[in-house]
Structure formats: C-alpha cells, structure tokens
Amino acid sequence: MGLINNIKSYSETLNLSAEKKDLFNSFLENGFPTTKDEDWKYTSLKKIIANDYSVEETGNDIDATEIAKYSLDFKNQLIFVDGKLISSPEIKGVTISGYSDFESRNNDAIMNLNASLCNNGFSITVDKNTVVEQAIEILFFTTTENNFSQYRNLIIVGDNSEVKFVERIQNLNGAVSFVNYFTRINCGKNTNVEFNKIQNNTSNSILIDNVDVYQENDSTCDVNTLIFGGSFTRNNLNFEQNGTNCESNMNGVSVLDDKQFADNHTFVDHKQAHCRSNELYKGVYLGSSKGVFNGKIMVRPDAQKIDAFQSNNNLLLSEDSTIDSKPQLEIYADDVKCSHGCTIGQLDDEALFYMRSRGIGVEEAKAVLTYAFASEAIDNITVSEVRLVAQKLLAKKLNVDLDFNL
Amino acid sequence: MLKINNLKAGIEDNQILKGINLEIKAGEVHAIMGPNGSGKSTLASVIAGKEEYEVEEGKIDFEGEDLLDLTPEERAHKGVFLSFQYPVEIPGISVSNFIKTSINERRKAAGLEPMPAKELLKKLREKMELLSIDKGYLSRNMNEGFSGGEKKRNEIFQMAMLEPKLAILDETDSGLDIDALRIVANGVNKLRTKDNATIVITHYQRLLDYIIPDFVHVLHNGRIVKSGGKELALELDEKGYDWITKEADKKWA
Numbered sequence: 234m235g236l237i238n239n240i241k242s243y244s245e246t247l248n249l250s251a252e253k254k255d256l257f258n259s260f261l262e263n264g265f266p267t268t269k270d271e272d273w274k275y276t277s278l279k280k281i282i283a284n285d286y287s288v289e290e291t292g293n294d295i296d297a298t299e300i301a302k303y304s305l306d307f308k309n310q311l312i313f314v315d316g317k318l319i320s321s322p323e324i325k326g327v328t329i330s331g332y333s334d335f336e337s338r339n340n341d342a343i344m345n346l347n348a349s350l351c352n353n354g355f356s357i358t359v360d361k362n363t364v365v366e367q368a369i370e371i372l373f374f375t376t377t378e379n380n381f382s383q384y385r386n387l388i389i390v391g392d393n394s395e396v397k398f399v400e401r402i403q404n405l406n407g408a409v410s411f412v413n414y415f416t417r418i419n420c421g422k423n424t425n426v427e428f429n430k431i432q433n434n435t436s437n438s439i440l441i442d443n444v445d446v447y448q449e450n451d452s453t454c455d456v457n458t459l460i461f462g463g464s465f466t467r468n469n470l471n472f473e474q475n476g477t478n479c480e481s482n483m484n485g486v487s488v489l490d491d492k493q494f495a496d497n498h499t500f501v502d503h504k505q506a507h508c509r510s511n512e513l514y515k516g517v518y519l520g521s522s523k524g525v526f527n528g529k530i531m532v533r534p535d536a537q538k539i540d541a542f543q544s545n546n547n548l549l550l551s552e553d554s555t556i557d558s559k560p561q562l563e564i565y566a567d568d569v570k571c572s573h574g575c576t577i578g579q580l581d582d583e584a585l586f587y588m589r590s591r592g593i594g595v596e597e598a599k600a601v602l603t604y605a606f607a608s609e610a611i612d613n614i615t616v617s618e619v620r621l622v623a624q625k626l627l628a629k630k631l632n633v634d635l636d637f638n639l
Numbered sequence: 640m641l642k643i644n645n646l647k648a649g650i651e652d653n654q655i656l657k658g659i660n661l662e663i664k665a666g667e668v669h670a671i672m673g674p675n676g677s678g679k680s681t682l683a684s685v686i687a688g689k690e691e692y693e694v695e696e697g698k699i700d701f702e703g704e705d706l707l708d709l710t711p712e713e714r715a716h717k718g719v720f721l722s723f724q725y726p727v728e729i730p731g732i733s734v735s736n737f738i739k740t741s742i743n744e745r746r747k748a749a750g751l752e753p754m755p756a757k758e759l760l761k762k763l764r765e766k767m768e769l770l771s772i773d774k775g776y777l778s779r780n781m782n783e784g785f786s787g788g789e790k791k792r793n794e795i796f797q798m799a800m801l802e803p804k805l806a807i808l809d810e811t812d813s814g815l816d817i818d819a820l821r822i823v824a825n826g827v828n829k830l831r832t833k834d835n836a837t838i839v840i841t842h843y844q845r846l847l848d849y850i851i852p853d854f855v856h857v858l859h860n861g862r863i864v865k866s867g868g869k870e871l872a873l874e875l876d877e878k879g880y881d882w883i884t885k886e887a888d889k890k891w892a
Contacts, residue, residue, distance in 0.1 A: 582691075587727040590687045591741040591797065592715035592748070601740060605731025605780075612731075634743075634753075 236282040236381060236411070237264065243288035244350055257349035263342040272341075275525045275557040276467060276496045281439050286381035286411050291315055293376040295405060300372065303403045305618050307370040314374045316353035316382055326363035327396075330356045335387050337417060343441055347415045351383035354415075361391035361421070368397040368427075368616045373412075375404050381411045392421040392449075399429040399619045404438050411439040418444065420452040422476065427455040429619045433462035433626055436491070443469040450476030457614050458497065460487040461626050466495040472510065473502045474536075484610040485514035486623070488630050489522035489554075496525035503536040503569075510540075515610045516547040517603055517631075518554035528573070529561040536566050543573040548580065548606055550599070580606075600633045640665045640836050641686075641805055646697035648685045654695070655681045657861035663805070666833040670847055670872060671840045673858035674880050679840045680724055682858070683809040687721035688714050701805070715741075716748040718804030718835075722794040722811050729781035734793065735763065737781045738800050745801065766799040770826045787814025795826050802830070807838045812846035824849030844876035859884045862891065 244257055265282050266273040295314050304310065311329065312320040318331045333356040337348060359365060375382060390396055404410050420426050432440065440463055446454050460466055472481040487495045501510045516524045526545045547556045560573040580602050588598035607627055614620040628634070646659040655678045663669055673679055685692050686699060688711035699706040706714055729737065743753040754762075763777065770792055782790050791811050798806050808827070812820055827837065827850050839850055847855075847869065855871040856863045857880065864887035865871065875883075 581727075584727045584729055586689055586711060587723065587729075588737075588741075589711035590715055590721050590723075591737075591801070592712050592745040593740055594712050594744055594748075595710070597740065597744055598712075601732060601737075602729065605729055608731040634740075 236284060236286050237261075239286060239288045239381070240346070240350070247350065249349065253349045256345045259340075260342050260345040260349060266342060272498065272527070276494075281411065281465060284379075284409060284411075286379055286409070287377070288381050291377045291380070295374055295376060299405055300374070303374075303401055304372060305370055305399060305622060307367055307399075307618075309365070309367050309369040311355055311369065311371045312374070313353070313372065313384070315376055315380075316384075318355060321355075322369070324365060324369070326360040326394075327365060328358045328360075332356070332385060333387055335385075335417065337415065337445060343413060344415060344443060347383050347385055347413050347443075351385040351413075351415070353383065354385040354387075356387045358389045359391055359394045359396050361393060363391065363394040363396075365394075365396040368399055368429075368619070371398060371400040373400075373402040375402075375410050375412070376406065377410075378406055379409050381413070383413045384415065386416040388416065388418045388426075390418070390420050390424045390426050393423045394421065395425040397427040397429070397616055399431065399616060401431045402434060402440060404435040407435055407437060409437040409439070413441045415443045416445070418446045418454065420446065420448045420454050422449045423451040424449075425453050427457070427615060429457045429614060429616060430459065430468075431619070431622065431626070432458065432460045432466055435462065436464055436493075438463045439465045441467045443471075445471045446473065446481065448472065448474050448476060448479040448481065451478045452476065453480040453482070455482040455484070455613070455615075457610075457619075458483075458485040459611070459623050459626070460485070460489070460495045461630050463495070464493060467498070468496065469498045469500075471500045471502070474504055474508045474510075477505045477507045479505070479508040481508075481510040482613070483510075483512045483514070484613045486607050486610045486627065487514075487516045487518075487524055488607060488627060489517070489524060490519035490630075491522065492520065493522045494524075496527075498525075498527045500529045501531065501541065503530070503532045503539045503541065506535060506537045506539070508536065508539055510542065512543040513610050513613070514545045515607045516545070516556055517550065517607050518547065518556060519550050521551070521553035523554065524556040526556070526558045526575075527561065528559070530563070530571060530573070532564040532566050532569050532571065534565045537568045539566065539569040539571070541569070541571045545575045546606070547577045548603060549577060550579070550603065597633070600631045604628060604631050604633045640702060642698075642700040644698040644700070646682075646685065646694070646699065648681065648692050648694045648697075650692060655861055656685065659697070659861070659863060661856065661863060663836050663838065665804075665836055667854065668831070668837045668839060668850060668852045670852035670855045671838060671858055672842065672855060672872065672875060674884065675842070677858045678861045679858050680809055683721055683807045683838075683840055686714075686807060687711060687719060712744070713748075715801075715803075716745050720798050720801055720803030720806045722791075722798060722806065722808045724810040724813065726782050726790040726794055728783045728785075730783045732781045733778050734781055734796075735777040738763070738797060741797065741801060762800065766796060769799060769829060770796050771822050772796060788816060788819040791815055792819060792823055795823050799826060799830055802835075804835050805838070806830075806835070807840065809840045810842065811839070812841055812843065820846065821849060844872045847872045857883050859887050860891070862887070
C-alpha cells in the first residue's frame with residue numbers, strides 16, 4: 234500500500250537502463266522528502282504519499298468541448314491526455330516532438346523519480362533567429378481517477394529567438410490526482426522567453442512542479458506562476474545565469490482558500506556579471522489555507538554588477554490562514570545591488586474607508602482591494618489573453634465583479 | 640436636509656469637536672473655514688462615518704434619519720459624498736472600474752440592476768468633458784502616481800458620477816493651481832441644483848471666489864464660533880482669524 238509501493242511495482246514493468254535503475258534506486262534510498270529536509274520544512278508530503286495512487290498508464294478519449302473549456306483557443310496548441318501527446322502544431326522554425334530523454338543537473342529525490350521513470354512529455358526546439366508570433370499553448374489533461382503521473386519536458390530556444398508559452402494541467406474529474414512535473418528551458422544567446430503557468434486545477438489535485446531555466450548571454454526569461462486551484466502545489470523554479478547581461482523575471486500570484494496549500498520555492502543563481510533578476514510574489518490567504526515562500530538568491534564571486542530584486546507580499550484575510558516566508562540571500566561578490574522585502578499584512582483601513590465612503594459595501598471593498606493587491610503581479614504578463622484569463626480567474630475567486638473591457 | 644445638533648466627537652480620549660450645531664437646507668452652499676487643527680476635517684470624517692472617530696454626544700440628522708446609526712456605505716447610499724483631502728491611492732484598480740463598482744453598489748442598495756455599460760460610458764464621457772479630463776485617464780489606476788491636482792479632480796469626477804445630495808469638499812483647493820481650481824470649481828457649480836447641498840471646507844478664501852457660498856462658518860477649537868454670509872470670508876481673508884478666535888477663547892475659557 235501507499236504510493237512508493239505502487240511506484241516500485243510499476244518500475245518492474247519497465248525495461249530500465251542501468252543508468253536509470255541507479256537513479257531510481259537513489260530515489261528509493263531517500264524516499265520522498267520529509268519536513269526534516271530544510272527545503273521541505275514547511276511542506277509535508279506525508280498524507281499525500283500514504284494515498285494509494287495508481288501508477289499504471291491508461292488512455293481515455295476526451296471530448297473537444299472539454300478541451301475548449303480550458304483552452305485559450307490558440308492556433309499553436311499541444312494537447313496531452315493521460316500522458317499521450319494527441320495534438321501538436323506545425324510552427325515555422327519550431328520542431329516539436331514527444332518525450333525525449335535528457336539529463337538534469339538537479340538531483341533531489343523527486344527529480345530522480347522523474348528522471349528515472351518518466352516517459353511522457355514534450356520536446357520543443359526553436360531554431361536560431363526565429364520569432365514565434367503567437368504564444369504556444371500546452372494543455373495536460375488527466376481523466377483517470379486517483380492517478381499518479383509524471384511529465385518531463387525540454388525547451389531549447391536558439392540564439393536571437395523569441396517564444397512565449399502558456400501551460401495548464403487539468404483534471405477532468407473531481408478525483409485525487411498527483412502530477413510530478415519537470416521542465417527544462419535552455420535560453421540561447423539574446424533570446425526572449427516567457428513561460429506562463431495557470432495552476433487552477435480541481436480541488437483534489439496534487440502538483441509538484443519543477444522548472445529549471447538555463448540562460449546564456451543577453452537572454453531574458455520570464456516565468457509567471459498563477460495559483461488559484463489545486464489542493465497541494467509545490468513549485469520549484471530555478472534560474473541559472475550562465476552568461477552576462479541576463480535578465481530573469483518571476484511573477485507569482487497565489488490566491489488560496491479552504492484548506493489549499495501552495496509552496497513557491499525559487500532559486501536564482503547569478504554566476505556571471507551584469508545580470509538582473511526581479512521577483513514579485515503576491516499571496517492571498519483565506520479560510521484555513523497555507524502558503525510557503527522561499528526565495529533564494531545566490532550571487533557567485535564572478536557575478537559583479539548584479540541587480541537582484543525580490544519581493545514577497547502576503548495578505549492574511551482569515552484567522553486560520555498562515556504563510557511562512559523566507560528570503561535567503563547569499564552574496565559572494567562585492568559590487569552588487571540586492572534588495573528583498575517580505576510583508577505580511579491585512580488590508581489598508583484608509584483605502585477601505587475610502588471605498589466605503591463611495592458606497593462600496595465592506596465585503597465588496599475588501600474583495601476589490603484584494604484583487605488590486607494581487608493583480609500587480611499579473612500586470613507583468615505580456616500575453617494579453619493570458620493576462621485577461623488570469624484577471625478573470627482572480628476576480629472569480631474573490632467574487633469581484635469587474636469589467637475588463639471598459 | 641442636514642441638521643447637526645450638539646455634536647461632540649474625538650479620537651480616543653482627545654475631544655476634537657466640542658458641540659457643533661449646523662443646519663443646511665437643499666440648494667445651499669456652506670463654507671466652513673478655520674485655522675489648522677480647528678476640527679474641520681474631523682467634522683467631515685464624522686459626517687462620512689470614519690470609524691476611528693468616537694461620537695460622544697449629539698445627532699446628525701440627514702433627511703429625517705440619524706447618520707450616526709449608519710455605516711459609511713449606507714451614508715453614501717443616502718447621498719452623502721466626501722471629497723477627501725488626501726485621496727487614497729489604490730494600485731490595481733482602474734478609475735473606470737472603481738467608479739463602476741461605486742455606482743453599481745449604490746444601485747444594488749436601492750434594489751436596481753447594474754447600470755448598463757452603454758449608459759455608464761455615456762455618463763463617464765459627459766462628466767469627463769465637464770471636468771476637462773482626457774480619455775486615457777479612465778484606464779489609469781485609482782490615484783496611483785496622480786499629481787495633487789489630478790487627485791482632487793478625480794474626487795470631483797467621482798462626485799459628478801455619483802450625483803450626491805450632500806457633497807462635502809474637504810480642502811479640495813489644496814494642491815490645485817489656478818487653472819485646475821477654475822475647472823474644478825466650475826464643475827462643482829455646474830453640478831449644483833436646488834435639491835442638493837454642498838459643504839466647502841477650506842482654509843483660504845481663494846476657492847470661495849469661484850464657489851460662492853450662501854453661508855460662511857468659522858470653526859475654532861471644535862466649535863462654530865462665528866457664522867455669516869459670503870462677506871465673512873472676505874473679511875477673514877483681510878483680517879485673519881485672530882480677531883474671532885481670541886474673542887471665542889475668552890468666551891469658552
């Protein structure tokens with residue numbers, strides 16, 4: 234019983250290479266991390282992994298109308314159903330295929346599990362000097378109940394190219410599901426990449442999401458993470474700047490209620506000089522929800538003239554909600570500009586009175602102010618369709634009636 | 640319309656208003672003047688319902704109902720409007736969405752459907768013209784990065800959209816240059832009808848050159864110590880407040 238046993242049985246049905254067997258064994262040795270691990274101090278997997286998820290692969294068909302509900306209807310669309318890539322677009326200068334085997338430098342237990350057993354995912358290569366006009370939409374649907382699944386994706390962006398993505402992982406039933414997800418993004422020289430994650434899955438879904446970004450000279454990469462749904466979400470977002478004049482931007486919004494849990498772990502590794510990083514995470518906690526933010530910025534000895542900014546602002550709007558916020562700065566260069574700030578608060582009384590004096594009821598005023606607070610991080614999304622859907626999801630979650638066309 | 644009776648109020652143990660009596664009828668404009676710290680803004684805040692002020696005694700009758708029994712939003716629904724001395728910045732909410740929410744919350748309280756978008760846009764355009772506001776302004780975030788003058792103009796714009804029965808303009812002239820002052824005053828004048836009333840709170844006579852009051856009251860140390868017609872404002876401008884406040888201090892000593 235329990236997830237580990239099911240994973241073990243599943244691994245025996247696979248014909249693993251010696252190398253993958255090693256990786257898998259190293260996962261088994263350590264098992265899933267516990268709250269004794271520093272990186273999982275506030276985040277417990279204990280109850281989750283006690284659940285008896287099925288690990289076998291299944292395949293169901295889904296209706297186009299189901300897809301339409303969650304789609305932005307972009308021309309460039311990759312659709313996965315229960316692990317299988319069922320639709321992939323033709324884009325000039327872009328090569329798209331299913332799962333490809335690649336190594337990752339990241340080797341914690343969960344990533345080893347992903348690297349050893351996962352055989353689903355995509356691989357996207359953008360040629361040099363290519364501007365992909367419309368954003369690429371990536372949809373992952375799970376139709377199987379009580380299912381554990383993994384994805385492993387690779388994005389390689391050639392020099393001087395530009396590309397944007399929006400991704401969504403969606404359950405099509407109310408049952409429990411657990412997804413262990415990994416994406417590696419290689420940003421070539423002078424590239425511009427934006428990756429948007431809409432995390433609005435059903436209320437029983439569990440997600441461990443890991444994104445590793447590797448940047449070369451003069452590249453800019455934005456990752457925007459929007460958490461509204463799901464019962465348990467852990468996001469690991471790692472940037473490694475391997476060239477000069479890189480820019481890494483992270484925007485995050487978590488709006489949680491009931492017993493939802495979300496943990497954003499970010500790590501920016503400044504290894505070269507003249508680079509920037511900007512990080513803005515906003516959290517709104519209602520009900521008995523719980524949030525974790527851990528933002529680490531490392532500035533290596535060679536990384537002079539770094540400008541690193543990190544901000545994590547939280548609103549606790551109920552008695553029982555909590556947030557653990559931990560900024561971590563490690564700076565080994567002397568000519569750098571690093572600033573970080575973390576706030577935990579309630580709504581501003583002056584602003585509340587201002588709105589009430591205009592006839593806006595106290596509940597509505599609170600909701601609108603909360604919307605305003607969270608939307609700052611959404612404003613930085615450059616794909617207008619994604620920004621709009623994020624604003625709508627935010628307004629819906631806070632029960633605010635705003636007009637986006639005025 | 641408004642009848643304030645022996646109003647005493649303050650913050651914590653500090654009494655600021657020490658027995659205010661004031662009656663305002665529909666169609667009238669009253670100016671409340673007085674030196675800094677006399678209680679002008681406190682009076683405005685208490686009428687609007689700011690919760691940090693404690694009312695110890697008195698009544699604020701507004702069209703037959705005691706405002707002190709109502710929440711700030713209920714007072715707004717009845718037609719009370721306060722133009723803030725320091726309007727609050729609300730990043731993330733556009734001017735248009737803010738105004739739309741205010742209007743529709745008021746309509747909801749009156750049992751009406753939300754205002755149709757077309758009607759709202761028409762009204763927005765009309766009032767923007769009245770106050771010489773350009774179009775880009777609607778999509779800006781509420782008061783964020785606005786100059787002092789823009790903030791005040793935004794207050795009067797909201798007033799024009801909400802069409803209150805009683806408008807209280809708290810130091811609306813501060814931060815305005817002469818052109819902006821003219822535009823704002825002109826807007827206020829155009830919004831005047833025989834059915835609504837305005838309280839203009841100001842330190843200086845300047846604004847009253849443009850918004851002509853029917854009555855002028857001098858507030859000092861929490862009391863109205865002198866009332867008169869519009870000529871009183873001119874007299875104050877010439878002679879300052881001392882001649883009135885000294886006399887009052889003797890009386891209340």
